[in-house]
Amino acid sequence: MSETRTADFAVRDARARIRVELGARGYDIVVGAGTLADIGLSKAIWPKLRRVLVVSDETVDRLHGARLAEALAGAGFARESVVLPPGEATKSFAMLETLCETLLARRIDRGDVVVAFGGGVIGDLAGFAAAILLRGIDYVQIPTTLLAQVDSSVGGKTAIDTKLGKNLVGAFHQPRLVLADTALLDTLPRRDLLAGYAEVAKYGLIMDEAFFGWLERAWPRVVERAGPERTGAIDFSCRAKAAIVAEDERETGRRALLNFGHTFGHALEAECGFGDELRHGEAVALGMVMAFDLSAAMGLCDPAAGERVRRHFAAAGLPTSLRANTLAARPWPAERLVEHMLSDKKTRGGALTFILARGVGRAFVAHDVPRDRVIATLRAHGAA
Numbered sequence: 001m002s003e004t005r006t007a008d009f010a011v012r013d014a015r016a017r018i019r020v021e022l023g024a025r026g027y028d029i030v031v032g033a034g035t036l037a038d039i040g041l042s043k044a045i046w047p048k049l050r051r052v053l054v055v056s057d058e059t060v061d062r063l064h065g066a067r068l069a070e071a072l073a074g075a076g077f078a079r080e081s082v083v084l085p086p087g088e089a090t091k092s093f094a095m096l097e098t099l100c101e102t103l104l105a106r107r108i109d110r111g112d113v114v115v116a117f118g119g120g121v122i123g124d125l126a127g128f129a130a131a132i133l134l135r136g137i138d139y140v141q142i143p144t145t146l147l148a149q150v151d152s153s154v155g156g157k158t159a160i161d162t163k164l165g166k167n168l169v170g171a172f173h174q175p176r177l178v179l180a181d182t183a184l185l186d187t188l189p190r191r192d193l194l195a196g197y198a199e200v201a202k203y204g205l206i207m208d209e210a211f212f213g214w215l216e217r218a219w220p221r222v223v224e225r226a227g228p229e230r231t232g233a234i235d236f237s238c239r240a241k242a243a244i245v246a247e248d249e250r251e252t253g254r255r256a257l258l259n260f261g262h263t264f265g266h267a268l269e270a271e272c273g274f275g276d277e278l279r280h281g282e283a284v285a286l287g288m289v290m291a292f293d294l295s296a297a298m299g300l301c302d303p304a305a306g307e308r309v310r311r312h313f314a315a316a317g318l319p320t321s322l323r324a325n326t327l328a329a330r331p332w333p334a335e336r337l338v339e340h341m342l343s344d345k346k347t348r349g350g351a352l353t354f355i356l357a358r359g360v361g362r363a364f365v366a367h368d369v370p371r372d373r374v375i376a377t378l379r380a381h382g383a384a
């Protein structure tokens with residue numbers, strides 16, 4: 001993508017619009033400050049739409065529910081809301097049942113539309129409910145975290161967690177519209193913004209060095225306020241993801257690149273029981289540094305690339321080592337971390353598959369990565 005863009009990725013227009021090219025299931029992503037008000041675009045998709053069913057969490061509803069209610073009323077839609085507790089525990093069988101029963105009790109029909117208004121938890125849960133209710137109804141994503149705006153709201157992966165692991169029960173079900181309102185992120189705690197920022201950086205690291213180079217300069221403005229840099233970073237991320245999803249919707253090939261840093265990251269999250277100790281994005285940041293170091297140890301990449309990534313994440317305040325601050329309290333046994341990797345749903349036949357890199361912007365899928373190399377990389381980062 002870099003050859004068609006200048007090194008300035010900021011978007012100064014009020015709106016950026018991206019098409020996810022999936023034929024009849026294709027849809028637009030609209031990015032910018034105030035795009036919440038564009039919910040009226042739904043009328044072009046569903047001319048007869050009268051009622052929307054908004055699924056949200058308590059925090060998002062308290063902070064931004066009134067704004068959405070106003071936008072819906074302005075567009076002439078009747079609204080019914082379901083407000084769930086915040087947090088990963090909401091992505092459960094129990095909460096899926098509550099949500100489905102509540103929507104059915106309100107006599108949801110195939111002419112209604114579900115609006116997922118929240119972070120990745122609400123997007124994944126409400127999207128899954130939409131996939132299975134009445135054998136599938138339409139939904140709109142209005143993501144309210146940076147992570148959800150650049151990753152989880154796009155691409156149609158929906159899921160809940162089970163006792164045996166995260167995201168193990170779900171469906172591919174594409175939304176019909178995504179409204180990424182960059183101003184909603186102004187209420188997001190900095191730690192969550194940074195965790196989402198790791199996923200933004202991921203797109204540069206896997207496929208576009210120029211974008212990563214721009215982020216090295218522009219990241220404070222991406223994180224700190226709604227404006228051209230934030231819109232630009234989200235626009236680029238969504239374009240990158242849309243292109244990959246259009247090519248490989250069901251992750252039989254290239255979509256796996258989006259898992260860069262995730263094999264290491266998932267193992268670290270699993271070791272912490274997926275609790276608050278380590279946000280998903282923080283684990284992915286650490287995982288991406290580890291993936292560069294593993295690539296260098298295997299002779300695939302100049303060690304300077306890993307150093308560059310480490311420097312950038314450290315400057316932004318993302319963790320880059322298991323020896324960092326609060327993380328140092330855990331022993332992080334390397335053998336157990338590899339066992340977590342082997343029980344990841346992305347692992348097949350007991351072989352370790354990683355997304356590795358030949359340099360910044362040049363990621364690829366590597367099968368059968370030797371276990372001892374992985375262990376050595378983990379230990380170099382502070383694992384026992």
Ligand code: NAD
Binds near residue numbers: 121
């Ligand atoms: P989240 O949905 O739990 O949101 C994080 C916290 O921020 C919550 O407490 C929420 O209430 C709060 N919040 C949300 N918007 C806010 C706002 N604007 N201001 C203040 N607070 C706000 O977490 P997340 O990081 O958005 O998403 C994580 C989930 O996404 C995980 O379950 C992960 O598995 C999933 N995910 C899915 C995909 C996918 O492709 N479907 C991709 C990546 C991650």
Ligand code: GLY
Binds near residue numbers: 152157251259
């Ligand atoms: N978050 C990875 C994917 O959507 O494929």
